[in-house]
Amino acid sequence: MITSVSAALALASVTSVVAVPIKQTAPVARAVSIPSPAFVIYTDRFVAADILPPVADLAGWNVLALSFLTLGGALDQAGAYAALAPDVRAAKKAEYATAGINIIVSAFGETDKPTTQGADPVATANTMAQFVLNTQLDGIDVDYEDLAAMNKGDGAAEQWVTTFTQTLRQTLPQGQFILSHAPLAPWLSPNQQFAAGAYLTVNKNVGPMIDFYNIQFYNQGLYTDCAGLLDAAGAPFAGSALFEIAKNGVDLNKLVIGKPGAVTDATNGFMDPATLSQCVAQAKAKGWNGGIMSFQFPNANAAWIAAAKGSAFA
Numbered sequence: 001m002i003t004s005v006s007a008a009l010a011l012a013s014v015t016s017v018v019a020v021p022i023k024q025t026a027p028v029a030r031a032v033s034i035p036s037p038a039f040v041i042y043t044d045r046f047v048a049a050d051i052l053p054p055v056a057d058l059a060g061w062n063v064l065a066l067s068f069l070t071l072g073g074a075l076d077q078a079g080a081y082a083a084l085a086p087d088v089r090a091a092k093k094a095e096y097a098t099a100g101i102n103i104i105v106s107a108f109g110e111t112d113k114p115t116t117q118g119a120d121p122v123a124t125a126n127t128m129a130q131f132v133l134n135t136q137l138d139g140i141d142v143d144y145e146d147l148a149a150m151n152k153g154d155g156a157a158e159q160w161v162t163t164f165t166q167t168l169r170q171t172l173p174q175g176q177f178i179l180s181h182a183p184l185a186p187w188l189s190p191n192q193q194f195a196a197g198a199y200l201t202v203n204k205n206v207g208p209m210i211d212f213y214n215i216q217f218y219n220q221g222l223y224t225d226c227a228g229l230l231d232a233a234g235a236p237f238a239g240s241a242l243f244e245i246a247k248n249g250v251d252l253n254k255l256v257i258g259k260p261g262a263v264t265d266a267t268n269g270f271m272d273p274a275t276l277s278q279c280v281a282q283a284k285a286k287g288w289n290g291g292i293m294s295f296q297f298p299n300a301n302a303a304w305i306a307a308a309k310g311s312a313f314a
Helices: 076-082 086-098 121-134 147-152 156-171 198-209 226-231 242-247 273-285 302-309
Strands: 038-043 063-070 102-108 139-143 178-181 212-216 255-260 291-295
Touching: 038 212, 038 255, 038 302, 063 076, 063 139, 076 102, 086 102, 102 121, 102 178, 121 139, 121 156, 139 156, 147 156, 156 178, 156 198, 178 198, 212 291, 226 242, 226 273, 242 255, 255 273, 273 302, 291 302
Parallel strands: 038 063, 038 291, 063 102, 102 139, 139 178, 178 212, 212 255, 255 291
Antiparallel strands: none
16 A cells, blocks of 8 residues: 555555464355445554444545455454454444445555465465455455566566456455455556556456456655646656546546545655545546545544545535
8 A cells, every 4th residue: 555666665564463364154145335436444553442443433434444464364454353253343343334334354555465476366365255254344455566576567467466356256246245456556557667557457357347446646756736636647657647547448437536644644645635625526527436545544534535525525
């Protein structure tokens, strides 16, 4: 969630809890309402002993992404949630459901490099899908940030993400579980730095399986005003603004505008929510209805999303 394409900046992460082992749970027939527009907030930083933010602090959001489920296991908020006693976890889940908030887990994050590390996409997807079932979550978000693999341009990264997504859907069927991805905005533009197509290729391969994209419009030195965020991103990643991405062949209403909750939640690209609301209103007036994402609680909260929505999503 904090990677720069231009320079892979490794920022210090919050302290991680011990990885939680994954047991086997049989899939159960269920249904989930895929939020559209999606208002997605990530929680990676420690909140409190009962793990999840108070529901009142998340009014206006409809998806909470527990971060992160890594190759080494569930860490930080994802691990803490999994470690709750089953009855406590079920009660919190029911409380959130009543408030209209889906709970999903976010996979990988900035520190995992699945393709470079040689992780098997099928086995990894099966393990992570099992985690979703075991913890009765509403789905999974794929925050793949293996820059070295994507920059090679040999297609290995794109194929890894494609196979991983296809395998997830075998256990987490569409309409029953949310499956989102959180690509860096430049990966959704044609660029020689990503010769094999990056997420434009992923979208061609498995786009129909993905419910929405939580696009990271930050950490690239771009997307700091409405023109750059919506219409023309400019160098070095021309073609990666919101409406440019739609012109690149990605469903406009699957594009969720992602921004850091505060300056400290990213290297650059922060917009205060009141300013962001002006961009949101402009995009909405042009037919966009994808939604808003922020990394992370508590800097982004109920007041933040209310300001960011403005009158466009009143």
